[in-house]
Amino acid sequence: MLAIARARFEREGHRHVQVRLGDIYALPFSDGSADLVTIHQVLHFLDDPGRALMEARRVLSPEGAC
Numbered sequence: 001m002l003a004i005a006r007a008r009f010e011r012e013g014h015r016h017v018q019v020r021l022g023d024i025y026a027l028p029f030s031d032g033s034a035d036l037v038t039i040h041q042v043l044h045f046l047d048d049p050g051r052a053l054m055e056a057r058r059v060l061s062p063e064g065a066c
């Protein structure tokens, strides 16, 4: 899935985009560093979706959007 995303970004010329693998419960980003968090078709598969949302809140900047 990541390879497909990388290939698509490359093909469409989005050179500023990075695709990273990480654990949704321990995102590889510092506190308040994200302008936007989007979670698509994942929460309903998780054992603890609330914990994933708390982690999303941790990385989101105070002015960020979710």
Ligand SMILES: C[S@@+](CC[C@H](N)C(=O)[O-])C[C@H]1O[C@@H](n2cnc3c(N)ncnc32)[C@H](O)[C@@H]1O
Binding pocket: 001, 022, 023, 024, 025, 039, 040, 041, 042, 045, 046
């Ligand atoms: C149904 S797919 C949706 C993928 C993509 N978000 C989309 O909308 O096409 C669910 C994804 O959740 C990922 N996933 C499940 N548990 C995860 C976790 N703890 N941390 C990160 N990703 C996880 C799976 O690897 C899978 O790629």
